[in-house]
Structure formats: C-alpha cells, structure tokens
Amino acid sequence: MTDPSSLSPSSSRSAVLGRIRKNLGRAAGPQDAPAEVVTRLANPPRNVMPARGQIPHDQQLNLFVKMAEDVNASVRRVENSDAIVGEVSRYLAEHNQPAVVRLAPDATITGLDWNKTTLETSSGVAGPLDMVSVTPAFAGVAETGSLMLRSSPDQPYTLNMLPDTHIVVVRASQIVGTYEEVWSLQRQSQGRGTMPRTFLWVTGPSRTGDIEQTLQLGAHGPRRLHIILVDDTGETSVGQPD
Amino acid sequence: MENSTSPKFKQNAHDALNDASLQRALGRLKTGFKDKRTAAIAQLPEFEQLRDAARDIKNHTLANLDHYLTAFEANVIANGGHVHWCADAEEARQTVLKICQDKDAKSVLKGKSMISEEIGLNAFLEKQDLKVVETDLGEYIIQLRNEPPSHIIAPAIHVHKEQVADSFRATHKGRDINRPLDEPRELLDEAREVMREHFFAADVGITGANFLIAETGTSVIVTNEGNGDLTQTLSKVHIAIASLEKVVPTLEDASTILRVLARSATGQEMSSYTTFSTGPRRTEDLDGPEEYHVILLDNGRSNMLGTEFQDMLRCIRCAACMNHCPVYGAVGGHAYGWVYPGPMGSVLTPSLIGVEEAGHLPNASTFCGKCEEVCPMRIPLPKMMRHWREREFEKHLGPQSMRFGIQAWAWMASQPKLYQFATGIAARALKLIGGSKRAIRKLPLASGWTDIRDLPAPQGKTFKQLWAEQQAAKKA
Known part of the structure; x- marks a missing residue:
C-alpha cells in the first residue's frame, strides 16, 4: 500500500485547514466540532421529502413500476419466488437474448430452481463475454423507480454494469417510498456510518445524449434493465433478501 | 487546462457568432435541457422547498467546512482509503502521478471530471508516458478532437455527428473504412465496443465526485452511461478527485441535493446511476479496486470563504445557468476561454485564475437574471458578477475611456439640476438624430452598440419630464 504521508505532505493539509479556519474567522488550530455538527453526523436529520413517495405500500408498488417504466426499464410482477426463473426465461426468449445467464452468488438467486428451465447458469463476477446477469436488490424506491444495489461477496459489482441485459429481482416488501427510508434500512443492516464498497442507485438502463442530444440507451452499461417484482407477502424466501 | 484564452473573450465571442457550425449546434440547446427541466420540475411540487433545503445544507457545511472535511478524512481512512490534501493544481497532478507510478501503471481510465480539466491532468499524465483514455462518450469525442469541453455536463455539445464519425474513422484503425457511421446509434455502438477493450486493460481509474459524504467517508458520482462505474470498478486503483466544497454532512443531505441535481441538469428525475463508493474492495469481495484514494483539491477555494464569493461554493455543477443563459446560448462554451463557461464560470473563473485574466467574463452578461432564477442552489450569480465588475474597476483593469465615462457619469448623477438639464437636451437631440425611423444608426462614442x-x-x-406632465394632467 502507498503510504499516504509520503504523498501528501501534512503541510498542505494544515495549510488548507488553516486558510479555511482563518477565512471563517476562527482561531487557528484544530478545534472540537460544535454540537450541531456532532449531532448532524450522529443522527442525520431527514430534510424535505416529496409527498409523492409517502403513500400506502400497495400504491408505492404501483408508483415504483410506473417510475421505472418511465425511464425505460421493464417490470414484471410475479406472484412468488417460484415464478422468477420462468420469468427470466420468458424475458430472454422474448428479447431474443442468449439463454446463458450469470447469477449473483447469492442464496436468494442461486437457490432458485434453475433446472426447471433450459437456461445455462453459472455464478460469480461478470466477465467480457457475459451477456445476461441476474442479481438481487437491497431495496427499491418508489419515488423515482430506483433500485438500490449493494456490492458484497454475494453481489459482485460487475454484474450490474458489464452484461447487455441486467435482470434484478426485488421483493414487494423491499419497496419503500423515499431514499431516506433506504438509509435507515442500511444503518439497521450494517450499522451507523458503515457502507459497502459500492452502494448503487439504478434508475433505468445506461443511456447517453452526448451525440447531438439524442437519447440512446446502452451507452457503456446495460442496454436493457428488467425488474422482476416478487409479491412476497406471506412468503418465506429461500435466503435472506440481500 | 491551465492556460486560458479568457483575456481574448471579445474576439472569441465574435468568432463564435460567425461560426455557422457552432451556431447550428447551439440551436439544439434552445429546447433540449431547458424544456426537460421545466417538465421535470412541474412533476415535483416540493421543488422550491428542496432548493431552500439544498442551499441551507451547503451553507451549514461551508460554515463548518474544516470539521466536515476532517470527519470525511477520518472515515475514508477508517474504511481503508487514502486522502491527499492538495493546495493547488501542481500538487494534485504530482499526487496522481505518484499513485500511478507506485502501481507501475501504464494506462489510466477517466470518468468525467471537471476538476481534472481544471488541473490539466490528461496532458500532464500523457507527458509522463501514461496512456489516458476518457470513457464518457462526450469526453472521449473531445479527447479525440484534442479540444476542451464546451459545456460542463455535455462536453461535446458543439460537435455534430458527422464530425464524430470523422474522428472515429481516423482513430479506430483496423475497421472497414466504409462502415456506416451516419447515425448516433452506430457511433455509440462503436464507442462502446472500443471502450470495452480499454476497461479491461486499465491500471488506474480516475473519477470526479459530485459529493463527498463526511458521515461515511464516501464519494459519489452521478452518471448516465455507466462508464464511471466501469472505470472505478475494473481498475486496480480508484482515484476520486474532488474540490473541497464537494463535501456534505450525511447520506440524507446528499439525497436532498440529488433531488434537485438531475432535474436541474438534464431534466431527469434521477440520473441512471448514482454511485456511492466507500473505501477499496472489501477482503471477501470478488471485484472492485484494491486501492481507493481521494484527492482533496483546494486550488483557490479556501480563499473564497468569508468573501462575497463564498456562495459560489454551493455550486453543484448542474449547468442550468448556462443552459438558460442568452450569452452562453449565443457564443457557446469555448469562447469563455477556460474550464468553466456560462454564468457559473463568469463568477468562478476570476476566483480561480484572477480577475486580471478573466475580467471580461463577468461583463459577458445581460443581467437578465435567468441564471439565478434557475440555480437549484440559489446562488446569486448576477450579484456576484457585479462584485467582480467592482473589483475590476478598483484594480483599474477596464479601458481608460470606460473609466472616464463612468467617472463622468457618476459626477453628473450627483448634480441633479445639471443632470436633468443635460439629459433633457440629450433626449431631444437623440430624437432629432433618430428622425422618422426613430432609430440611430451611428453615434460617436457608441460604436460598440451601433x-x-x-x-x-x-x-x-x-422620464422626469413625462412624469411631471402626467401628474399635472391628473390635477387639471
């Protein structure tokens, strides 16, 4: 590992901080953070949250679907986990995609009965030749139809970005109204101040408008984003979601 | 990009107005982003409240900048990353180079970063024999054309698809020279294919940061293409380069500002990818970078604190101000002569490279006020341009004739009787000169207009004469 002290002479650190303190009209040298800073970091307040997402859960599901479809994702609601593999198979056939699928090595995905289909499956990171991936989600946010995906040993990040087609399984119970609810869930799940290497919000497939401002899907990430929304009310899933 | 052509703004603007190709490209700007922004905001009743909240978050952060930066630093280190404080562009460039050399890197991939443009990173690294590839499509196009971005979120907005095709044919060797490259789709597919090879060969991936989050030691990028994600995930080392004012306290605070960012920029509800990166890959992770570095760049910003330009540090680089600016819309981004064009550039550039160098820019305004009206962070851009004009005047930077004119006017304006007498004569004289067309085609000392x-x-x-007559008529 590179020794940071050899790269960044502490002189710049203290010079920059010194200028900041001086120009803010404060005394030189480190000082304890005021109470409002300490409190804000320890108990982050929620700011303005749009009313749009703060609705009953069944309406949140509908809003999530609508918002995701508005940004060129496709969404299919299925009744239970048993229907996931069939839906993956159906979607790939419908879009003329190869029946070869790279799975996130996560029990909620690899534990499904893939033998029911003719799909060829394997699990792990995505490589240059993987055309289709299936991953779980940590949550979905109704406000903008965004998926929340965390990197972990079970969820290699490359699966979200390299394949042409990214299929995400999210459960109805994981859909919330606002981003703020996701951060509360994140803190409950991994502890305050702790984040995975990457916490990704996905709102539709990859796109660009860089050539004459014309919208094109599939710039460098997935060309297609398909969301399988599983109605898991009263269901025990095959693993812990995420 | 350290050298500016900002002192030549007048000539640049003149050339831009006579550049038919540029004018055709700028025509697309007149709808596009602006209409989409209006539509997105109409969908969100809380937008004005969110602007207030976003402004307040940044004001609070700037007032406690030292505390939030040190909290950010501590959390990056706690997650296994490194923070490099860099006072200026040179230190930032050297720090990036040192990281590359320590990893024996040959190739560097870049996500889109305005700070990288500000410190002239590409040219510097290339001189050190590193292969540097921009991965954002717009940045890639202008890298091939060897020119700076002309817009902070749509860097190649001035380029036509035919020009992109020419660059691709010249650069992407070993392909059928007669292959069709007429449509944006064909161009994009070729860029995607070429870029995939670069992604898998990269040693170091450099991205910018839209936010730094003190609470968690996280850097955030907001993208649509997914290039930034591949850049920072497939490389052995991820370097995020960010200026000091990118820090916000918490995940919630970043989320609040994210709600106004994409809507103000491209008119999207949310960009396709919002990526929160914290530290290097964890021990058990199967992919991700082995090292994570954050370059914290000052380069003049700490000296904006406590001045009338502090509010500029709230800027989130959404580009709404330039999308709505009649001056930017007429001359495009290159005329401004440095990294940041449009109203935000007219305020920021003199702060970073000096009013002596960039004094024309705060004058490149009609003071229509549209930039402040659309700024999601409620930055009083016109007011700050006026502050720069005052500084320019104090430093005797304007032409002598203008100085004399303003001083003469100021003296006249403080002598009400004389002023009324003189303006009365002038109004009558100008009417006579205007004749039946009621327009003046040539006027001494006013050729800049005529x-x-x-x-x-x-x-x-x-006006005073008309007012007096009207009041008299009312009484009668």
Whole structure:
C-alpha cells in the first residue's frame, strides 16, 4: 500500500485547514466540532421529502413500476419466488437474448430452481463475454423507480454494469417510498456510518445524449434493465433478501 | 487546462457568432435541457422547498467546512482509503502521478471530471508516458478532437455527428473504412465496443465526485452511461478527485441535493446511476479496486470563504445557468476561454485564475437574471458578477475611456439640476438624430452598440419630464 504521508505532505493539509479556519474567522488550530455538527453526523436529520413517495405500500408498488417504466426499464410482477426463473426465461426468449445467464452468488438467486428451465447458469463476477446477469436488490424506491444495489461477496459489482441485459429481482416488501427510508434500512443492516464498497442507485438502463442530444440507451452499461417484482407477502424466501 | 484564452473573450465571442457550425449546434440547446427541466420540475411540487433545503445544507457545511472535511478524512481512512490534501493544481497532478507510478501503471481510465480539466491532468499524465483514455462518450469525442469541453455536463455539445464519425474513422484503425457511421446509434455502438477493450486493460481509474459524504467517508458520482462505474470498478486503483466544497454532512443531505441535481441538469428525475463508493474492495469481495484514494483539491477555494464569493461554493455543477443563459446560448462554451463557461464560470473563473485574466467574463452578461432564477442552489450569480465588475474597476483593469465615462457619469448623477438639464437636451437631440425611423444608426462614442444594431431613439422627453406632465394632467 502507498503510504499516504509520503504523498501528501501534512503541510498542505494544515495549510488548507488553516486558510479555511482563518477565512471563517476562527482561531487557528484544530478545534472540537460544535454540537450541531456532532449531532448532524450522529443522527442525520431527514430534510424535505416529496409527498409523492409517502403513500400506502400497495400504491408505492404501483408508483415504483410506473417510475421505472418511465425511464425505460421493464417490470414484471410475479406472484412468488417460484415464478422468477420462468420469468427470466420468458424475458430472454422474448428479447431474443442468449439463454446463458450469470447469477449473483447469492442464496436468494442461486437457490432458485434453475433446472426447471433450459437456461445455462453459472455464478460469480461478470466477465467480457457475459451477456445476461441476474442479481438481487437491497431495496427499491418508489419515488423515482430506483433500485438500490449493494456490492458484497454475494453481489459482485460487475454484474450490474458489464452484461447487455441486467435482470434484478426485488421483493414487494423491499419497496419503500423515499431514499431516506433506504438509509435507515442500511444503518439497521450494517450499522451507523458503515457502507459497502459500492452502494448503487439504478434508475433505468445506461443511456447517453452526448451525440447531438439524442437519447440512446446502452451507452457503456446495460442496454436493457428488467425488474422482476416478487409479491412476497406471506412468503418465506429461500435466503435472506440481500 | 491551465492556460486560458479568457483575456481574448471579445474576439472569441465574435468568432463564435460567425461560426455557422457552432451556431447550428447551439440551436439544439434552445429546447433540449431547458424544456426537460421545466417538465421535470412541474412533476415535483416540493421543488422550491428542496432548493431552500439544498442551499441551507451547503451553507451549514461551508460554515463548518474544516470539521466536515476532517470527519470525511477520518472515515475514508477508517474504511481503508487514502486522502491527499492538495493546495493547488501542481500538487494534485504530482499526487496522481505518484499513485500511478507506485502501481507501475501504464494506462489510466477517466470518468468525467471537471476538476481534472481544471488541473490539466490528461496532458500532464500523457507527458509522463501514461496512456489516458476518457470513457464518457462526450469526453472521449473531445479527447479525440484534442479540444476542451464546451459545456460542463455535455462536453461535446458543439460537435455534430458527422464530425464524430470523422474522428472515429481516423482513430479506430483496423475497421472497414466504409462502415456506416451516419447515425448516433452506430457511433455509440462503436464507442462502446472500443471502450470495452480499454476497461479491461486499465491500471488506474480516475473519477470526479459530485459529493463527498463526511458521515461515511464516501464519494459519489452521478452518471448516465455507466462508464464511471466501469472505470472505478475494473481498475486496480480508484482515484476520486474532488474540490473541497464537494463535501456534505450525511447520506440524507446528499439525497436532498440529488433531488434537485438531475432535474436541474438534464431534466431527469434521477440520473441512471448514482454511485456511492466507500473505501477499496472489501477482503471477501470478488471485484472492485484494491486501492481507493481521494484527492482533496483546494486550488483557490479556501480563499473564497468569508468573501462575497463564498456562495459560489454551493455550486453543484448542474449547468442550468448556462443552459438558460442568452450569452452562453449565443457564443457557446469555448469562447469563455477556460474550464468553466456560462454564468457559473463568469463568477468562478476570476476566483480561480484572477480577475486580471478573466475580467471580461463577468461583463459577458445581460443581467437578465435567468441564471439565478434557475440555480437549484440559489446562488446569486448576477450579484456576484457585479462584485467582480467592482473589483475590476478598483484594480483599474477596464479601458481608460470606460473609466472616464463612468467617472463622468457618476459626477453628473450627483448634480441633479445639471443632470436633468443635460439629459433633457440629450433626449431631444437623440430624437432629432433618430428622425422618422426613430432609430440611430451611428453615434460617436457608441460604436460598440451601433456597429451591430440600431439604437432606438428616445421620443424626446426624459422620464422626469413625462412624469411631471402626467401628474399635472391628473390635477387639471
């Protein structure tokens, strides 16, 4: 590992901080953070949250679907986990995609009965030749139809970005109204101040408008984003979601 | 990009107005982003409240900048990353180079970063024999054309698809020279294919940061293409380069500002990818970078604190101000002569490279106020441009004739009787010169106006005279 002290002479650190303190009209040298800073970091307040997402859960599901479809994702609601593999198979056939699928090595995905289909499956990171991936989600946010995906040993990040087609399984119970609810869930799940290497919000497939401002899907990430929304009310899933 | 052509703004603007190709490209700007922004905001009743909240978050952060930066630093280190404080562009460049050399890197991939443009990173690294590839499509196009971005979120907005095709044919060797490259789709597919090879060969991936989050030691990028994600995930080392003012306290605070960012920029509800990166890959992770570095760049910002330009540090680089600016819309981004064009550039550039160098930019404004009206962070851009004009005047930077004119006017304006007498004569004289067309085609000392357009002639009386007549008529 590179020794940071050899790269960044502490002189710049203290010079920059010194200028900041001086120009803010404060005394030189480190000082304890005021109470409002300490409190804000320890108990982050929620700011303005749009009313749009703060609705009953069944309406949140509908809003999530609508918002995701508005940004060129496709969404299919299925009744239970048993229907996931069939839906993956159906979607790939419908879009003329190869029946070869790279799975996130996560029990909620690899534990499904893939033998029911003719799909060829394997699990792990995505490589240059993987055309289709299936991953779980940590949550979905109704406000903008965004998926929340965390990197972990079970969820290699490359699966979200390299394949042409990214299929995400999210459960109805994981859909919330606002981003703020996701951060509360994140803190409950991994502890305050702790984040995975990457916490990704996905709102539709990859796109660009860089050539004459014309919208094109599939710039460098997935060309297609398909969301399988599983109605898991009263269901025990095959693993812990995420 | 350290050298500016900002002192030549007038000539640049003149050339831009006569550049037919550029004018055709700028025509697309007149709808596009602006209409999409309006539509997105109409969908969100809380937008104005969110602007207030976003402004307040940044004001609070700036007032406690030292505390939030040190909290950010501590959390990056706690997650296994490194923070490099860099006072200026040179230190930032050297720090990036040292990281590359320590990893024996040959190739560097870049996500889109305005800070990288500010410190002239690409040219510097290339001189050190590193292969540097921009991965954002727009940045890639202008890298091939060897020119700076002309817009902070749409860097190649001035380029036509035919020009992109020419660059691709010249650069992407070993392909059928007659392959069709007429449509944006064909161009994009070729860029995607070429870029995949780069992604898998990269040693170091450099991205910018839209936010730094003190609470968790996280850097955030907001993208649509997914290039930034591949850049920072497939490389062995991820370097995020960010200026000091990118820090916000918490995940919630970043989320609040994210709600106004994409809507103000491209008119999207949310960009396709919002990526929160914290530390290097964890021990058990199967992919991700082995090292994570954050370059914290000052380069003049700490000296904006406590001045009338502090509010500029709230800027989130959404580009709404330039999308709505009549001056930017007429001359495009390159005329501004440095990294940051449009109203935000007219305020920021003099702060970073000096008003002596960039004094023309705060004058490149009609003061229509649209930039402040659309700024999601409620930055009083016109007011700050006026502050720069005052500084320019104090430093005796304007032409002597203008100085004399303003001083003469100031003296006249403080002598009400004389002022009324003189303006009364002027109004009558100008009416006579205007004649039946009621327009003046040539006027001594006013060729800056009349060379380009007619000066509408006054109708013969001053406002005070008209007012007095009207009041008298009312009484009668």
